[in-house]
Amino acid sequence: MRYKPLIAFILLCCSFTVLGGCWNNKDINKRMLPVIMGITEGQEGNVQVFLRIPSQQNNTTRTLQAEAKSIDKAIDILRTQAEESVDLLHLKLLLISENTARKSIKDAIEFVIRSREISPKALVAIVSGDFSQLMYDKKKVNIGLSAYDFFGKESGWTPNISIIHIWEAYRGMYVQTEDTAIPIIAKGVTTPFMSLGSAIMNRDRMVGKMSIEETLIYNLYQGQYSGGTVELMNNATVMIDSARVHNEASWSGSTPNIKSHMKLIGVIEEEKGNPTNAEVEKALETLMIKRYSNLLSRLQAHKSDILGLGQYYRNKMTENQSENWKTVWFPTLKQEFTVNVIIRDSGDIK
Numbered sequence: 110m111r112y113k114p115l116i117a118f119i120l121l122c123c124s125f126t127v128l129g130g131c132w133n134n135k136d137i138n139k140r141m142l143p144v145i146m147g148i149t150e151g152q153e154g155n156v157q158v159f160l161r162i163p164s165q166q167n168n169t170t171r172t173l174q175a176e177a178k179s180i181d182k183a184i185d186i187l188r189t190q191a192e193e194s195v196d197l198l199h200l201k202l203l204l205i206s207e208n209t210a211r212k213s214i215k216d217a218i219e220f221v222i223r224s225r226e227i228s229p230k231a232l233v234a235i236v237s238g239d240f241s242q243l244m245y246d247k248k249k250v251n252i253g254l255s256a257y258d259f260f261g262k263e264s265g266w267t268p269n270i271s272i273i274h275i276w277e278a279y280r281g282m283y284v285q286t287e288d289t290a291i292p293i294i295a296k297g298v299t300t301p302f303m304s305l306g307s308a309i310m311n312r313d314r315m316v317g318k319m320s321i322e323e324t325l326i327y328n329l330y331q332g333q334y335s336g337g338t339v340e341l342m343n344n345a346t347v348m349i350d351s352a353r354v355h356n357e358a359s360w361s362g363s364t365p366n367i368k369s370h371m372k373l374i375g376v377i378e379e380e381k382g383n384p385t386n387a388e389v390e391k392a393l394e395t396l397m398i399k400r401y402s403n404l405l406s407r408l409q410a411h412k413s414d415i416l417g418l419g420q421y422y423r424n425k426m427t428e429n430q431s432e433n434w435k436t437v438w439f440p441t442l443k444q445e446f447t448v449n450v451i452i453r454d455s456g457d458i459k
Contacts (some may be wrong), residue, residue, distance in 0.1 A: 116156035119436045125147045130262045141191060142199045143173075144225075144257075148217045149206035149240045151176040156216070159204075159244040160195065168249045197226040201257045203233045203275060207293070210308060210315040214291075218279050218313070229276035230261050235308050235315065243296040250301055251306040259302050260292070268349070269321045269329040270309040282313045283433045286419025290319065290327055309413050311435070316411040323404045326397065329371065330354055330416055339396065341435045345380035345389050349373055350453060358421035364420055365438055371397065374453050390450040397448045418442060 147159035158180055160173045173191065177183040186196045205217050214233075221227045236243055258264035260272050271290045273281075281289030290307040297303040307324045309317035319327060328334060334352040351374040359366045377389060383391075408415060412435045419434045430438060 123426040140194045140196045140355075141171075141173075142196055144199060145202045145204060145205075146197070146200055146246075147236070147240065147244045148180060149209050149236075150212075156180055156183060158187065159241075160184075160187060160278050161244060170246075172245050174244070180216065197224070198228075200227045202260075203227075203231055204236050204240075204243070204294075205233065207235055207237045207308075207315065208236045210291070213313045214278065214310075214315075215282060216314040218275060218282065221275050222279050227275075229274065229279070231275050233273055233275050233278050234260075234294050236295065237293050238295045238412070242292075243302075246296055246301060248301060259294075266454070268325050268334050270304050271324050271327060272333075278310075281310060286414065286423060286434045287417040288312065288413045288415045288435070290324070290415045291315070292324075293318065309408065309411055309415060311411060311413040316413055317407060319404065322400060326401055326404060327415065329373070339375075339393060344382065344384050344392050346378045347375040347389065347450075347452070348378050349375050349394055356418070356421055358418075358425070360422065360425050360458050364441055364443055366443045367418060367421060369447070371401075371446070371448045373448065373450045374399070375450060376453055386452040390452055393450045394448040397450075398446060401446050401448075405444060405446075409442065412436055413438055414439050418444070 140459055141160075141162050143160035143162045145159075145161035147161070149157050149159075151157040155178055156175045157174065157176045162171045162173065163169075164171055173195075175183040175186040175189050175190070177186055184195070184197075203217065203221060205214055209217070218233070221231070222229060223289065227285070260266055261268065264273075266272065271292045272292050273289055276287055278291065289310045291310060293305040293308050294302040295305055302437075304321060305318075306321050307319040307327065309319060322339075325339070329349065329352045332352065332354075334349045339347050339349065349374075351373045355370045355372075357369075358365065360366070373393070377386075380389075399403040405416075414435055419431075419439060422434070422438075423431065426434065426438075
């Protein structure tokens with residue numbers, strides 16, 4: 110009997126271990142679940158943070174905003190001011206203003222990576238134009254689904270839009286032989302977002318822009334082509350059904366060389382003047398080579414290897430050459446780019 114108090118004490122301690130994981134749980138109805146975080150420059154070196162929080166009532170969206178010297182402090186201010194708990198676990202999209210991206214996205218990306226709340230699988234995009242207008246957009250849509258569906262391959266995505274996750278943007282800041290392209294969006298007229306092409310990144314800075322047509326070539330190079338269409342002047346519109354790129358890299362003397370061949374299989378969706386398949390194929394080949402050459406020249410001028418061509422030389426370069434790939438070797442790269450187009454179906458409906 111004298112051990113009875115000791116046994117009771119042990120059982121009491123055991124009960125604390127069982128309840129230990131639940132002591133700080135909060136009711137779902139007492140939590141705010143933002144789906145979009147916006148980051149832009151504030152006053153006097155501060156950073157502004159926006160959180161877009163969908164409401165179940167009437168598909169409305171609430172926006173919280175705070176400004177501080179750091180992103181973490183701004184979120185702390187938002188949490189202090191909010192009447193409910195702010196939970197970032199369901200964040201789907203990180204938006205960064207163009208002005209901030211041209212200086213550096215490093216602080217924003219590294220904050221997410223360090224955070225234990227935000228998934229690195231969330232998407233990232235750059236906003237062109239008035240940042241506040243997009244963050245306070247009052248369109249009655251399910252902003253949670255819209256944010257993800259706009260970039261979703263099973264929903265609203267097309268090859269005219271680049272896709273990048275936060276972990277890929279983080280990797281792009283430190284990989285020596287490859288850069289990244291980040292989609293550029295703006296506030297849509299009848300839709301939440303409008304695509305304006307892609308940002309050309311050099312490590313953590315935006316150094317240029319790609320048009321929507323150039324983004325299509327970038328996506329074809331990455332093997333993402335489903336549903337892409339190319340309009341040929343005065344001839345036809347062709348939907349890309351299949352794309353394959355073969356690269357053969359060599360290094361002769363002091364100049365890296367690469368032969369790239371793109372094979373496209375397409376379907377004529379619309380035509381004018383009844384052109385033959387051979388004429389359409391030739392016109393598309395000429396157009397793609399011209400657009401690719403212009404894109405490569407600009408990438409080399411910006412010293413940004415978003416196509417990842419440096420990856421083909423990783424086993425050919427010394428450590429010093431790898432470190433200087435983007436600044437020394439990529440701008441001198443000689444590429445022979447050819448395209449072979451096959452029209453599988455002319456779209457004859459007669």
